[in-house]
Amino acid sequence: MSAFDDLLASNEAFAAEFAAGELPAPPAKHLAVLTCMDARILPLAVFGLEPGDAHIVRNAGGRVTDDALRSLLVSTHILDVRSIAVVHHTECSMARFSQEDLSVQIGSDGVDFRVIGDPEASLKDDVGQLRSSPWFPPDTDIRGYEYDVRTGRLRQIL
Numbered sequence: 001m002s003a004f005d006d007l008l009a010s011n012e013a014f015a016a017e018f019a020a021g022e023l024p025a026p027p028a029k030h031l032a033v034l035t036c037m038d039a040r041i042l043p044l045a046v047f048g049l050e051p052g053d054a055h056i057v058r059n060a061g062g063r064v065t066d067d068a069l070r071s072l073l074v075s076t077h078i079l080d081v082r083s084i085a086v087v088h089h090t091e092c093s094m095a096r097f098s099q100e101d102l103s104v105q106i107g108s109d110g111v112d113f114r115v116i117g118d119p120e121a122s123l124k125d126d127v128g129q130l131r132s133s134p135w136f137p138p139d140t141d142i143r144g145y146e147y148d149v150r151t152g153r154l155r156q157i158l
């Protein structure tokens with residue numbers, strides 16, 4: 001059985017009840033969330049958000065990469081986002097491997113996997129990188145959080 005088998009049938013049910021077709025593109029809460037792609041994290045549920053409320057930018061580890069930065073700059077400059085939450089989490093797979101382990105296992109030289117050595121230092125690094133960027137509007141509020149995959153609790157760290 002393929003992971004794709006149920007997708008269209010599930011979407012039929014979703015589309016039959018769909019009532020959010022008139023939402024505007026700018027997020028209603030002027031919020032963007034940068035977080036990990038980890039399947040245990042459901043950002044809308046974690047933050048009590050509804051469709052149309054926030055931009056959700058995801059990658060392995062929820063790290064600040066060139067592409068995450070690109071998306072957050074579009075959020076703030078084009079789509080009225082004023083607050084950015086960087087959310088890392090406990091038991092992240094990106095904290096289980098070193099850069100070298102991943103390079104060898106994947107066979108990729110030159111890809112920076114942005115692994116997480118010390119979780120708090122990584123979060124500090126990412127939030128610091130965004131706060132010190134000269135490109136965000138000066139009133140952009142950028143904060144760092146840790147999500148606990150065991151309890152569902154979010155803790156503000158920075």
Ligand SMILES: [Zn+2]
Nearest residue numbers: 036038092093
């Ligand atoms: Zn993760």
